[in-house]
Amino acid sequence: MTVKDIFESMDYGTAPEGADIALQWIADRGGIAGHFVNGTWGALRADRAVMNPATGEPLAQMTIGTQDEVNGAVSAARAAQPAWEAAGGPARARVLYALARLMQKNARLLAVMESLDNGKPIRETRDIDVPLAIRHFYHHAGFAQLMDADLPDRQALGVCGQIIPWNFPLLMLAWKIAPALAMGNTVVLKPAEYTPMTAMIFAELCTQAGVPPGVVNIVTGDGSTGQAIVDADVDKIAFTGSTSVGRHIRRATAGSGKELTLELGGKSPYIVFEDVDIDSAIEGLVDAIWFNQGQVCCAGSRLIVQEGIADDFHTRLRSRMDKLRIGNPLDKSIDVGAVVDPTQLETIKRMVADNTAGDTYHANTPVPDGCFYPPTLITGLHPADTLMQEEIFGPVLVSTTFRTPSEAVEVANNTRYGLAATVWSENINLALDIAPKLAAGVVWVNATNLFDAAAGFGGVRESGFGREGGWEGLRAYTKSKTPLAAPQTIAPFTGTGTPAIGIDRTPKLYIGGKQARPDGGYSQDIFAADGTLAGQAPIANRKDVRNAVEAQTATKWAGTTGHLRAQILYYVGENLSARADEFANRINTLTGTDAGSAEVDAAIQTLFNYAAWADKFDGAAKGVPLRGVALAMNEPVGHIAALCPDDTPLLGLVQPMAAAMAMGNTITLAASQAFPLVATDFYQVLDTSDVPGGVVNILTGPQDALAKTMGDHLNLDAVWCLSQANHAKIVQEGSAGNLKRTWTGAPKEDHQAWLTAGTETKTIWIPYGA
């Protein structure tokens, strides 16, 4: 075409970024991606090809790591860890800073390599992925610098096994490695089998940056290699990827004591209210679902638009879709690149083909042959349609409508996932009312897919647990310096069955604010330390757990103010204090000690402590590079069950209860197996203290069966295993069902840890501008 022709047609033409330097980089290193362990390369084997999805041509060969190779990497990391941690925060900060600088100096190589390997447009790798990754290292250099002074009670976990996905290979590497290193951990990281290349560049930069050998180890491979990391002697697994693999890892690590964070799938809602700037909300969708070909875990893939504007919105949206340009990812004028792999393309095609509901619109824009899929909109769907529930992980947007704000929330939250959500409204009252109500770890108001190292990212529900970014993200790579004593199992006392003197008392379960007989109709004799029969405790079964959780979900406790929760906790303390002697005597009699009085005092102090915290466990406004704020709001985890320790039958009951209640959670407590009658006395205190029914439920009886039911329960958001060590495995295996949080407790005096266990940090991004 001549200039004169173009003068008439006004086409964009092409503006391809050169691939030569990146391809030469690969060739210069033998064309094989492989392990970087203990600061050296190897093994390097051509076990499988790494493809350029845009061309279908091989980009390189890759080594598939074996269990032995993974173990070698873990050994190297283990050996390097003490010195790396002992080097101190400022020394680690210098290394992280150097990494950030080196990534900046190689920014274009990283961007081009990422585009070649993944198929995503160079615009995204150059302007988003790589700058965000660099920012992550800068920001965490700062955290390393501050750790000694500002996190004095935290220490490194040790060796972290990290498994990352193919959709943001370098950025996910940064999200994993930067916080781990900053906090003094060493890592074994496996890049995704489709996209190992930028990790290879990063490995070289580690050497240049002075990362000591063994601190960063990279093992390439496929799912079998990932399994080997999960099975290896690591202290933590951090995984980003699909929910199904996340479940598998949860089961595989159950009871192992390995820390776990999971960042999984999503079907994130994108809510558009009628008062919106429609064109801007549509442009937001381009960033939501046509960013990275829709292969984004937090993609706004579920459009929920108010009925009155739905037709206009969809019409304008289709016009906008027609303007999207699909093609060579290295072309600087391309909006949508290649899908990562033909397998993924087939999945997208099949899911769209299998859907018979609604109206499907493919963007009227040329689509090249090969691994490309057109931007697609499916309107007229309902929550019952499969594509409204299942993650497609492709450039396919599904749409439904709503009538009122409350219906918008209802439809948005009608999902097993809870990663991110987007709300568009020009009305600050509306937007800020809706944002906290959405079941999501991240909410964007009038924007979408905003990320920053200072702001936490992560999900709720089956989108996983743990946060990446910000101070909250550091918790996932540290542990308390105070060791947690292993829970003591205490065998119940036995006795003669001699009945107590006086009128018979019938302790019951406490469910929904009422005393309830156990569903099974069985009780067990409870003997005091001196062998006398102290009473009978009910034996709770799975149906009692069910009833308790139903009572929990019926409360409105999460919506109460911190001030009210504080008042109620103080009141519980006050009423316990009034009966302090009675409880002390009961504890002394049952346990055969004279520790009762001290324990009651400690329980009252604990109630007062968490009452004090109820309205003081503040969130934060994050310093993100944006005209706006990113609020980190501490929200309750939800409905919790706790297996309370045998010893300290009162304090062990009161601490999880008070910590959970203070943060707005409801809780079902499985009382001390050995001394359950303290708990059955205690519900009388609750009854007189204005605790709303269902907020606290108390069950007694053998905990093993309760642990299994609690772990499996799909409407519990967390289970705290505070008693027997074997419960963690039972509960964590079951927790894979809905990916509920599991926790094995913290020292009694570490209130921050207890409050943190009772909260999720939700990041709400609010850009503004008059």
Next chain:
Amino acid sequence: MQVTANTAQLPQTMEPRNPGCDLDLDWALGVQANRSAIERRCATLPGRRSIKKEHQAAWLARAVSCIDLTTLSGDDTVGRVGRLCAKAAHPVEPHILAALGLPDLTVGAVCVYHDMIGAAVDALQGTGIPVAAVSTGFPAGLSPFHLRVAEIEESVKAGASEIDIVISRRHVLSGNWQALYDEMRAFRKACGDAHVKAILATGELGTLKNVARASLICMMAGADFIKTSTGKESVNATLPVTLVMIRAIRDFHARTGFRVGYKPAGGISKAKDALMYLALMKEELGDRWLRPDLFRFGASSLLGDIERQLTHHVTGAYSATYRHALG
């Protein structure tokens, strides 16, 4: 009106002229403009669209064809306007234009104050380039209303075929939408066959929402073009303001079927900026709006930078300002 070389740039010769419509305040006041989102769209555009090599040359030539080459200074003289008009007719050196295959390329119009219309019309005789005049008490628009109307009529009589009027910003700032509509109606009527560009002076309207409202109301009142600025405000054309205005144009077209033109003015001096404006027009409004009957740059120094870039395209060497003729 017959389509001739002299009128090809006028919207009413290629398109049915926007007759306007009744004032619809439900529509105009219901419009929203989210500044953060609009700025984000604009900030990412240069990363999303890259126009290189032949395409860049062609796009820059297109930009030249859309320039309202402007002089609006108190010290304008016949000689100064004559020099500008000569540049308008020969915006780029002939050998460069020949190499591009566009030997007849001219700018879109020459834009002057009323007293310079005669000089411009004379100087542009035979070139086919129309003369635009700023009017209605430009730039503040605070002279007596009947004089502002009369000024338009005088300018049309003097040979201006395009009239760039300024709206009364106070009508926008005080929410007097009916007054804004009536004023624009009167200006449009006074223009007769000359086409009218409504200058919103967006830098003085306070918010993007006001920009959107004023855009719609001026179109309802029959504006042929909406234009950002006089060039005299402290903030003139920007991409975010552009996005708001051209989305209003798209909205107006969708509802009425009439295409209204757009003219960013002031502050656009780099070839690269011109490419982004063209790209934004292409993205948001479509190719139809990439022609001088529906798109103009109000600029004076932009042409010089484009000429140097076109020279570089043809010769491969970066050029110097002094090598190119003054405008």
